Amino acid sequence: MGNIVRWGILSSANIAKKSMVPAIHEADNAELVAVASESGKGQATATEWNAKTYYDSYEELLKDPQVDAVYIPLPNSLHKKWVIEAAKHQKHILVEKPAGITSDEILEMGGAARQNSVLFMEAFMYQFHPQHQFVKQLLLDGAIGKVRRIRSSFSFPLDLTSDNIRLKQNLGGGCLYDVGCYNVHVSRFILEEEPLKVFSSARKLNNSGVDISATSILTFEHADAVIDCSFDEAKVNRYEVIGSKGTIEVPFAFRPDQNPNEGKGEVILKNMDGEVLDHQFFEANQFTLQVQHFSQCILSGDDPKYTPESTYNNMKVIEALYKSQG
Missing domain, CATH: 3.30.360.10 (Dihydrodipicolinate Reductase; domain 2)
Incomplete structure (x- = not known):
């Protein structure tokens, strides 16, 4: 891995295009090496985003030994599945907020990350500004x-x-x-x-x-x-x-x-x-600061300052608010 974390992105989502791709390119300890799109846009997206490799399935990207970490901007309901799959393939994971749609999902994702010795962080980018x-x-x-x-x-x-x-x-x-x-x-x-x-x-x-x-x-x-x-x-x-x-x-x-x-x-x-x-x-570019922080944690072995426990607690509050709405 050296001094650079090699990133892959699951999907060609607009949030990735507008914010995370430029942030990865700008970060001094990160490199975008692969993108996967299951809508047939993989090759075009990789070219547009200046990524070396493209895949037409998320699973294939996760199998790539040249990818150290993945960013997951998929619909909220798909986060749990692909966070757990990424953890099983020993990829560090930055997942868009909300990381899951229930606190139980957060516990499952956090458990999968710990079991596979990878870092897992929810992408609340604003806090790095x-x-x-x-x-x-x-x-x-x-x-x-x-x-x-x-x-x-x-x-x-x-x-x-x-x-x-x-x-x-x-x-x-x-x-x-x-x-x-x-x-x-x-x-x-x-x-x-x-x-x-x-x-x-x-x-x-x-x-x-x-x-x-x-x-x-x-x-x-x-x-x-x-x-x-x-x-x-x-x-x-x-x-x-x-x-x-x-x-x-x-x-x-x-x-x-x-x-x-x-x-x-x-x-x-x-x-x-x-x-x-x-x-x-x-x-400051808060997206770049987020990428740099998470990448540095991967390189140093330190825990991110935003923890899975805090992600779980945030979701517990959201669950309670939805329950209150009836």
């Missing part, structure tokens, strides 16, 4: 006093009459799975604890029962998180941390690349009266 480390430092410094509330939103408009996989219940569709998982994650990430109870209300498509908008409350020991997500609202991806002495706003929390200000991360610190005390910008 330096804007969030700055937020964490502000909290450690007591810049806003004690955290009392977190408000987070992640939404975008989707054609609700389309054939999009996000609207298919049998493929693990739904806005809480797709974007709400970020809201859940950032609440736990900021507070570094698990909620004691949760409540959620959702609007659903009549023909499929898939949630298209949801509003939820997570109750922690000393703070609350109010989260909302939607496929039926304008583009928003932000969070705000409200403390006893001030607030911290992150207006492009999950997709800083959508910031009109040169795609930079942005953190705004305000006092009790709403006056701006600090306004910082952060330039």
Whole structure:
């Protein structure tokens, strides 16, 4: 393996094309060597993505001894099958969020990874962006006093009459799975604890029962998180941390690349009266940082900073929110 992790990608998904392929090419410890597509696009995709090898089946890619790690951006309902298959073939695994659609699936995937001595990480790329480390430092410094509330939103408009996989219940569709998982994650990430109870209300498509908008409350020991997500609202991806002495706003929390200000991360610190005390910008590619981190863990043998245990805990919260919706 040397100093480079050789990556394969299962599927020609758009998220891979737009974000992960450029990230792998940009990372200094990673190389894209293979892509597999079961829709007959393998050769064309490999050429477009500048990958050395293509396969027309996922199984064939997993058999390739030149592949050290795989990225899996398949529909949510297929994650468990191919994570376990990748582990059996001794491939390290970065899987798109949500890693599974139940906590039991997460346990199975984590168990398969441990049994086969490979690393397994869910691709919450946003957490690697330096804007969030700055937020964490502000909290450690007591810049806003004690955290009392977190408000987070992640939404975008989707054609609700389309054939999009996000609207298919049998493929693990739904806005809480797709974007709400970020809201859940950032609440736990900021507070570094698990909620004691949760409540959620959702609007659903009549023909499929898939949630298209949801509003939820997570109750922690000393703070609350109010989260909302939607496929039926304008583009928003932000969070705000409200403390006893001030607030911290992150207006492009999950997709800083959508910031009109040169795609930079942005953190705004305000006092009790709403006056701006600090306004910082952060330039980074969070997808590249994620690839570099996971690749370095493979090379060094260290565990990723985002663990399968945390992935399991995130899914437990999502399960409870869905149960609350009834």
